[in-house]
Amino acid sequence: MPQLNGGGGDDLGANDEMISFKDEGEQEDKISENSSAERDLADVKSSLVNESETNQNSSSDSEAERRPPPRSESFRDKTRESLEEAAKRQDGGLFKSPPYPGYPFIMIPDLTSPYLPNGSLSPTARTYLQMKWPLLDVQAGSLQSRQALKDARSPSPAHIVGPFCLEFPGQTDLSLHQFHLSNKVPVVQHPHHVHPLTPLITYSNEHFTPGNPPPHLQADVDPKTGIPRPPHPSDISPYYPLSPGTVGQIPHPLGWLVPQQGQPVYPITTGGFRHPYPTALTVNASMSSLLSSRFPHHMVPPHHSLHTTGIPHPAIVTPNVKQESSHSDIGSLSSKHQDAKKEEEKKKQPHIKKPLNAFMLYMKEMRAKVVAECTLKESAAINQILGRRWHALSREEQAKYYELARKERQLHMQLYPGWSARDNYAGNYQGKKKKRKREKQAGEGNDLSAPKKCRARFGLDQQNNWCGPCRRKKKCIRYIQGEGSCASPPSSDGSLLESPPSSPSMVSPSPSSKESKSQTEQMQPLSLTMKPPPLLSSSQHQHISMAPPLALLDNSRAGKTSGSAHNGSLDPSDVSSSRPTGSTSSRPTSACHSHSLLPSSATMQPLSLVTKSID
DNA sequence: GAACCTTTGAAGGTG
DNA sequence: CACCTTCAAAGGTTC
Numbered sequence: 185m186p187q188l189n190g191g192g193g194d195d196l197g198a199n200d201e202m203i204s205f206k207d208e209g210e211q212e213d214k215i216s217e218n219s220s221a222e223r224d225l226a227d228v229k230s231s232l233v234n235e236s237e238t239n240q241n242s243s244s245d246s247e248a249e250r251r252p253p254p255r256s257e258s259f260r261d262k263t264r265e266s267l268e269e270a271a272k273r274q275d276g277g278l279f280k281s282p283p284y285p286g287y288p289f290i291m292i293p294d295l296t297s298p299y300l301p302n303g304s305l306s307p308t309a310r311t312y313l314q315m316k317w318p319l320l321d322v323q324a325g326s327l328q329s330r331q332a333l334k335d336a337r338s339p340s341p342a343h344i345v346g347p348f349c350l351e352f353p354g355q356t357d358l359s360l361h362q363f364h365l366s367n368k369v370p371v372v373q374h375p376h377h378v379h380p381l382t383p384l385i386t387y388s389n390e391h392f393t394p395g396n397p398p399p400h401l402q403a404d405v406d407p408k409t410g411i412p413r414p415p416h417p418s419d420i421s422p423y424y425p426l427s428p429g430t431v432g433q434i435p436h437p438l439g440w441l442v443p444q445q446g447q448p449v450y451p452i453t454t455g456g457f458r459h460p461y462p463t464a465l466t467v468n469a470s471m472s473s474l475l476s477s478r479f480p481h482h483m484v485p486p487h488h489s490l491h492t493t494g495i496p497h498p499a500i501v502t503p504n505v506k507q508e509s510s511h512s513d514i515g516s517l518s519s520k521h522q523d524a525k526k527e528e529e530k531k532k533q534p535h536i537k538k539p540l541n542a543f544m545l546y547m548k549e550m551r552a553k554v555v556a557e558c559t560l561k562e563s564a565a566i567n568q569i570l571g572r573r574w575h576a577l578s579r580e581e582q583a584k585y586y587e588l589a590r591k592e593r594q595l596h597m598q599l600y601p602g603w604s605a606r607d608n609y610a611g612n613y614q615g616k617k618k619k620r621k622r623e624k625q626a627g628e629g630n631d632l633s634a635p636k637k638c639r640a641r642f643g644l645d646q647q648n649n650w651c652g653p654c655r656r657k658k659k660c661i662r663y664i665q666g667e668g669s670c671a672s673p674p675s676s677d678g679s680l681l682e683s684p685p686s687s688p689s690m691v692s693p694s695p696s697s698k699e700s701k702s703q704t705e706q707m708q709p710l711s712l713t714m715k716p717p718p719l720l721s722s723s724q725h726q727h728i729s730m731a732p733p734l735a736l737l738d739n740s741r742a743g744k745t746s747g748s749a750h751n752g753s754l755d756p757s758d759v760s761s762s763r764p765t766g767s768t769s770s771r772p773t774s775a776c777h778s779h780s781l782l783p784s785s786a787t788m789q790p791l792s793l794v795t796k797s798i799d
Numbered sequence: 800g801a802a803c804c805t806t807t808g809a810a811g812g813t814g
Numbered sequence: 815c816a817c818c819t820t821c822a823a824a825g826g827t828t829c
Contacts, residue, residue: 538822543807548823555825563824564805571806589808605810608821 536603539596542585546574 540548547570554566554573574582596603 538809538820540822541808544822547806551824560826561824562804562826564803564826566824567804567806569806574807586808593809605821606812609811609819 535608536596536600538605538608539592540589542582542589543571543574545588545592546570546577546582546585 547567550570550573551563551566554569555561558566558569560566560569577585
């Protein structure tokens with residue numbers, strides 16, 4: 185697979201992760217659903233990257249073990265209630281496995297496209313533009329495509345060449361129709377979702393429908409430039425500058441779009457700005473040199489942040505500067521003023537945003553869907569949902585995003601060689617103010633006695649007891665569990681339950697029992713700390729603390745596993761069964777936020793806490 | 800109107 | 815090396 189020499193930062197995975205992945209990969213076929221379910225999610229996630237990098241020639245053995253749809257989860261706060269209501273109204277589709285009709289494809293929903301007049305499509309209609317899988321490089325594209333077609337099971341989207349997907353209203357699951365029809369008009373009837381990957385495909389459609397663009401697209405004209413524009417959701421922004429060479433066309437987000445019909449894939453912009461996504465990230469030497477020669481500096485002139493259509497590129501944010509347009513003060517420019525202006529302009533250097541990570545990509549594409557399904561608007565709440573759903577994603581699905589994120593980083597690296605995340609730190613660029621430091625949550629700072637991480641808890645010599653993330657130097661999920669507890673932190677709970685974290689450690693009796701205790705102890709106080717006190721009225725607090733989670737937890741545990749830590753420590757044998765139905769067994773942990781989305785959660789309804797109310 | 804909230808992941812800095 | 819901090823998206827909420 186094409187790899188950029190790219191800084192070591194893009195592996196997305198440490199060696200250990202890779203190893204773990206390899207191990208998993210080798211055994212995956214043999215692993216029963218049970219065992220697969222007990223994998224450490226974090227390990228799995230980290231391995232996804234490797235998988236995505238290596239799976240091109242491996243079969244998607246995981247299809248067989250595709251996880252059951254994410255279980256519903258509950259929420260502590262109003263979010264939960266909202267979700268519950270939404271779920272009631274909407275058949276709980278939200279918590280079904282997110283449809284990825286286009287996994288292999290990248291489909292561009294144009295429903296939200298500003299380019300499309302409302303009348304262009306029926307309200308429910310969406311247009312997805314086909315695109316090739318990122319991993320395909322131009323040269324290999326055709327070959328791989330053909331080959332991929334042979335191997336429908338290949339995890340690599342390569343097998344999808346020019347498909348368009350249809351999704352029919354009412355469909356909420358994978359019952360999407362995929363057609364391997366090249367160069368067909370990518371029209372998708374989409375109920376209400378924004379298709380995944382949406383954000384990633386906003387770059388160009390030139391490859392999508394060469395010579396056969398959807399009629400309705402043709403009619404779309406940029407009001408400003410008068411140039412016909414492709415369907416392109418403005419909100420789905422490309423993260424990198426658009427190429428004038430593709431005026432009216434949205435360049436593909438990632439370089440993997442394969443040029444069709446001999447079209448140059450990523451023309452260099454006339455303004456000297458590099459095309460957002462160099463070919464397939466394979467970025468051959470010529471391209472690299474070309475790019476680097478054209479963009480020696482990591483910062484791009486402000487004007488580059490604008491698409492020729494006048495659409496600002498999201499990745500390059502020109503610091504405010506209320507267009508005090510230069511000409512406005514042209515006459516009054518003294519040398520002194522000019523100096524000042526110079527500095528100003530220096531400061532005005534466009535803000536190059538960080539490339540989105542896998543989760544961000546996922547969020548971006550799924551947010552709309554969640555919003556639609558849950559009728560929630562509050563991002564914080566939505567993000568919580570998305571966080572859990574993220575954990576509930578299957579390996580394949582997550583792998584997709586990890587891969588995309590990796591590509592994003594690679595591309596970003598190439599586009600802005602000198603860029604550093606540090607550049608975006610508060611105060612490093614104009615218009616960015618230092619964030620107020622988040623206050624420590626109640627109990628968080630006080631609880632010095634309780635080790636919050638596996639490392640501290642078990643020590644180096646008991647790493648086998650660590651949770652996966654800790655082993656990978658990531659955020660300790662146990663700590664989170666303890667913290668969120670309320671019932672099990674919605675965040676941890678859901679995720680953990682759905683994809684049990686470090687199973688070994690969690691399953692391990694001694695630590696788990698010990699831990700469960702500590703968690704229980706921490707539970708009460710911590711359960712309320714997820715949100716700053718101000719957000720909860722005293723009554724709400726009470727309500728929350730009164731939440732039966734513990735009782736439920738105990739009950740459920742009594743029936744199930746007595747010793748296992750409530751969080752992800754599902755009994756291996758449990759896991760598989762508990763996924764779908766096991767929700768009941770594992771649910772307890774999420775008692776607090778369990779909601780009506782699950783049939784079994786009826787009893788937990790009382791737990792649904794708080795809504796806006798009171799305040 | 801800026802910051803916060805909330806999520807995960809990546810990256811950089813610090814000791 | 816371990817840990818911490820910041821930022822990325824997003825939009826309602828809070829200050």
